[in-house]
Amino acid sequence: MANTREINEIAKRIKRDVIQLTSKNTGHPGGAIGAAEIIAELYFNRLHHRPSQPDWEDRDRFVLSNGHICTALYSAMARSGYFPIEELWTFRKLNSRLQGHPSRHDLPGLETSAGPLGQGLSIANGMALANRLRDSDAKIYCLVGDGEIQEGQVWEAAMTAAHHHLDQIALIISWNDIQIDGHVKDVMNIEPIAEKFKAFGWHTLEIDGNEVNQVKKAFDQFEQNTGTPTAIIAKTVIGKGVSFMEHEAIWHGKAPSEEEATRALDEIGTSSFGSDLVTER
Amino acid sequence: MTKAKSGRDGFGRALVELGEENQKVVALCADLAESVRVEAFANKYSERYFQIGISEQDMIGTASGLALANYIPFATTYAVFAAQRANEQIRLAACYNQANVKIAVSHAGLTCGEDGATHQALEDIASMRAMPEMTVIVPADEKEAYEATKASTEWIGPVYLRLGRTPVPIVTNDTDPFQIGKARTIKKGTDVSIFACGIMVERALQASEQLASEGINASVINVHTIKPLDKEAIINEVQHTDCVVTAEEHSIIGGLGGAISELLAEEYPVPVRKVGTQDTFGESASPEELLEKYGLTAANIVTASKKALEQKEQFLAKERS
Structure with a gap:
């Protein structure tokens, strides 16, 4: 079990990986950095999983629905032993298993391919129904972006999860109020979020998603909840810990320059967990 | 010749048998259970039947999730609502995931009849055929639909099974047994x-x-x-x-x-x-x-x-x- 301090160190490691990778190989740094604490808690404390046996049937599953933040997931997977850390450098390169958006059939341990938004919760629901048929109480954690819930399919799936009482599902909504064209509330307002999920029959929790203590507590509460799926509305900050990235829509999909990367790494600070990726070739 | 039946009838007959033969077979429906002939399975194997309501995109995703967790789901609706309404879900959740999802659709083509053009899928083979990983089967009669349903269950990967609504005489026989991919x-x-x-x-x-x-x-x-x-x-x-x-x-x-x-x-x-x-x-x-x-x-x-x-x-x- 990893405590709050340890998870914070791992989250810093993930953030450093995200900066290094996107700076060299392109990608989407902002949301990945903002979700680092949540993903660190999942892969290093919460999930019952076996990196050496990714198809273990009774594993807890993490379904990344907003596939563009996959650098954080790849980092957590590499750092927890799914594949060699050096392979991270192949991200977005020809013949890589680490596609620009996750490709399940390429990389064992990915629960689904993702990228086109709004599909993850439906897939998570199917996995939860499968668990029910197998009498397994393994959990399914599904992460979506906030802009993503503008997709109608999310609400179809929200109905399905509540209707079928899928209490093994935790939907984490990373609410950073940023999407490509600007602030979510300006592009297409999604608020009030918690009230919407409550009205759909969900157990809802509202937390600061960059505060590890609150993330841990929310997952504890989810695990105790029965009869309804749980929505964790996690306020996050895009680019959290990198001053020039925080709250800025441009960092949804912009790769930091070498200079910006150096500054970002300085601001994130060193991590006691693992070591920096060795700049390749 | 026996009384003419439709492709969807053959599908329904096979599915209910599969319920007994294969515990991994599950079925999903988007509010058309009787029409797509999934009702008999639903009644007999209710724990393995999932009503998803009028939300075909969600149904394809849910079916894919079941497949990724080692079940063999048959997702059922009309051809237009699967191949066309849920096209991108079929592409990502089923095909790109290489999920073992069977998409069984009824009311394909003109013989959907009086419902009119909105419900008559005439472009679905084209879009399903263009998708990597997809297998596309169009049975000729009730018997072939039955055989295709059984064969799809053994076939690994996504299958689009296109069934008609209208009864037609049996034109296939046993001298040349049905095999996916063999004319x-x-x-x-x-x-x-x-x-x-x-x-x-x-x-x-x-x-x-x-x-x-x-x-x-x-x-x-x-x-x-x-x-x-x-x-x-x-x-x-x-x-x-x-x-x-x-x-x-x-x-x-x-x-x-x-x-x-x-x-x-x-x-x-x-x-x-x-x-x-x-x-x-x-x-x-x-x-x-x-x-x-x-x-x-x-x-x-x-x-x-x-x-x-x-x-x-x-x-x-x-x-x-």
Whole structure:
């Protein structure tokens, strides 16, 4: 079990990986950095999983629905032993298993391919129904972006999860109020979020998603909840810990320059967990 | 001949048997349980049946999740609501994931009838066939739909099973057993090859009888699997006749006719005449009236066959000169 301090160190490691990778190989740094604490808690404390046996049937599953933040997931997977850390450098390169958006059939341990938004919760629901048929109480954690819930399919799936009482599902909504064209509330307002999920029959929790203590507590509460799926509305900050990235829509999909990367790494600070990726070739 | 039944009936009969035979088989439906013949399974195996409501995109995702967790889901709805409404979900959640999802759709084609153009999928084969990983099957009758459903369960990967609503006579037999990806020759001829799928197989047989009465010896081949296409059988067949007619209850763009034209253009160029809808929507009427109006009758296949033969003669004359 990893405590709050340890998870914070791992989250810093993930953030450093995200900066290094996107700076060299392109990608989407902002949301990945903002979700680092949540993903660190999942892969290093919460999930019952076996990196050496990714198809273990009774594993807890993490379904990344907003596939563009996959650098954080790849980092957590590499750092927890799914594949060699050096392979991270192949991200977005020809013949890589680490596609620009996750490709399940390429990389064992990915629960689904993702990228086109709004599909993850439906897939998570199917996995939860499968668990029910197998009498397994393994959990399914599904992460979506906030802009993503503008997709109608999310609400179809929200109905399905509540209707079928899928209490093994935790939907984490990373609410950073940023999407490509600007602030979510300006592009297409999604608020009030918690009230919407409550009205759909969900157990809802509202937390600061960059505060590890609150993330841990929310997952504890989810695990105790029965009869309804749980929505964790996690306020996050895009680019959290990198001053020039925080709250800025441009960092949804912009790769930091070498200079910006150096500054970002300085601001994130060193991590006691693992070591920096060795700049390749 | 027994009472005529539809493709969807054959699907329903197979599915309820599969419930007993294979504990991994589950079924999902988007509020059309009776219509797509999933009701018997739902009643008998309620714990393995999931009603998803009128949300086909969500249903395809949910089915894919079940498949990724090692079940064999049959997601059922009408052709338009799967191939077209949930097209991108089929692409990502089913195909790109290589999920073992079976998408069984009813009410494909004009014979959906009085419901009209909104419900008559005439472009679904084209879009399903274009997707990597997808297998596309269009059974000719109740018996073949039954066999295709059973075979799909053993087949690894996403399958699009296109079923009709209207009863048609049984035209398939056991002498040449059903196998996914293997075309079934029903009648061997020497003058023209007629490749058909779905309800047009029966009409192709009727056309071949008419042609025979006029001294034209036509082959009739049931190409139930549009993808993977039985390339070898098709090329072997065409080498005996040197001209081709395709017949399908679908647009002439991108369906069986498209697939065979693509193959022959590269491997064995001969005249190909396509019987199908002509880049148009359908409308409300009885199935028979629609097939007549939109050119999907035995007589249309006869005319197309004669045209193909004429073109073949022109080609040969050109070669001789």
